[in-house]
Amino acid sequence: MHQCECNSRCLFPQMQMRFDGLLGFPGGFVNLQKETLETGLSRELWEELGVAIPISVEDHVVSCLAPALFSSTSSSCLITHLYVKRMEEEQILEVERAAASTAKDHGHEVLGMIRVPLYTIKGEGGLASFLSHSFIGNARSQLVESLLQSYMPATSQGLPITAHAYNLCPFT
């Protein structure tokens, strides 16, 4: 067992190992001429996680231009839209089970779901080690942003949440 310096009730945002070997959030591209950001995000989540997760504009946290590394895969200028969906622990467990069994993209677009360790171990392990991994685009800064903006109130409320922060990239 590990020694955990977290609060009594550990919280756990979720990320995924992507097909390209990098860490990132569930999500994908949205064509705004065919669907809204929220509808497109729900569609992507269904494909990647295997569960229906309704997304509303209230879940939106921040939007920003995608970094060059990320946008180089497209000739268009990309904007990433970060959403955070709060969930109870049982809902998160349901997502993890479905993502490893019924999700269409399991083993293809998504190589596995993981929890982000929101604690430190002897001052260096846990979140610090996790942030040293390789992330797609600006996913690392998005994770930190979502923690700063969304986790703090949740912690005070004692609610477990999942930082399902989604990259939604409109084509134009």
Add this chain to the structure above:
Amino acid sequence: MHQCECNSRCLFPQMQMRFDGLLGFPGGFVNLQKETLETGLSRELWEELGVAIPISVEDHVVSCLAPALFSSTSSSCLITHLYVKRMEEEQILEVERAAASTAKDHGHEVLGMIRVPLYTIKGEGGLASFLSHSFIGNARSQLVESLLQSYMPATSQGLPITAHAYNLCPFT
């Protein structure tokens, strides 16, 4: 969808996100005064993966001294023993489902199971990106070792295998 330069039948070793935020293989410590390496490994797999996986001496690949970073957690000199268990795709899917649902260590010792991408994307993504992550001890070199020693014959036979390469560390 991603462009995959792998062979027609993609293979996928499995690793895990550990409680300390680093990537590693399933496994753990074994007290040789109480159990054999193989019995101890099967016990650890049951705890971390939620399925019974019999391990035999024939699955052993290589043993080596644990690096200083890894052994610093113990006052004893540690030896890591690498095993590779070959599995059919359906068995791997069963492991992934159980690891995300019934495994005792899910959400504690293990933050999620992931597949290793054994392909390249545009010459840089896939396995190359994956190897840039942060690993516990000598897990990165163990992964490469297991691929060199075990994957090549398996590829020629067309068998999907899982590089369940396990760290087993006897106390003495």
